[in-house]
Amino acid sequence: MQEQQFRQIESVVAKLRLDAAARVVFLVDKDGQQIAVNGEVGNIDTTSLASLAAGNVAATGGMAELIGEKEFPTLSHEGERESIHICVIGRVLLVVIFDDRSSLGLVKLRVKQVTPELHAIFEEVARTTKEAANDESFFAEITDEDIDSLFN
């Protein structure tokens, strides 16, 4: 992902958080790697949350397949005070954490509104990643010493 695309994603995520009156919005890829985060993160362990969100989507996706569905594109978990809404957008997951300052209806609406924009950005990311992979020389320059130094 290139810097400009990252900034674009960050700005979409930040706007979504305001529009949805959410506490935190973050983007995670389907393998559980966090891409971007915006909001009152506080003590939330976002790395673990990203991994669990991906595990959650993978598990429900597995259930979907068993009953003949392709996937369940949205998941919502409502708690006493905090709730989570997850939306699958291609290879990424949009995770919105909200409390009683918002509502599931509003979050769903705002998520739906930004989905096409995020879709377009990630298609562009996929395209440029493919191009970059073709002429990428940076990683070819990593030496055995570089790798060994990580373990010293």
Add this chain to the structure above:
Amino acid sequence: MTFINYASREINCKIVYYGPGLCGKTTNLQYIFDSTAPQSKGKLISLATETDRTLFFDFMPLELGTVRGFKTRFHLYTVPGQVFYDASRKLILKGVDGVVFVADSQEERMDANIESLYNLEENLQAQGYDLTAIPYVLQLNKRDLPNVIPVADLAAELQRKGEPVVEAVASKGVGVFDTLKAVAKQVLTELRKS
């Protein structure tokens, strides 16, 4: 799939510990967690049953340092080893960059090792991977127990492609970091090749 973020200069890789039930996958992660400096690790998440058997996965993020200005972060996962959790195992292999097969060296667990290794090959194939082509390490765990099979016999039965074989006693930390290092090195070397 290795996730490279050029904007935040991060490389994220996914390593999965695979193996039969009670072979010591979670123990490997627990030891890494206990012996890593707080600033290099996140929480160890364990989705386990009430009897401490892994139900879905264990997970811990581990930061190793920087390569050419890029932070390298490894996400370590275990799978549930029990045979009937196969659907979960398949899911956890999605997007994997490197696999550690933790074999139980005890004689009576040989069949379980072989069954789990076949299962790994099958599940990797289902996700579009080939065991012979991805970064892979074979760890022979529980070497301190009295009824273990000799290393040469275990390797002859379980080694698939000349992968590194590490003897371990995960509960005491023996071989745990050697295993991690062996697989992480292959993952980064693979990145260089690709």
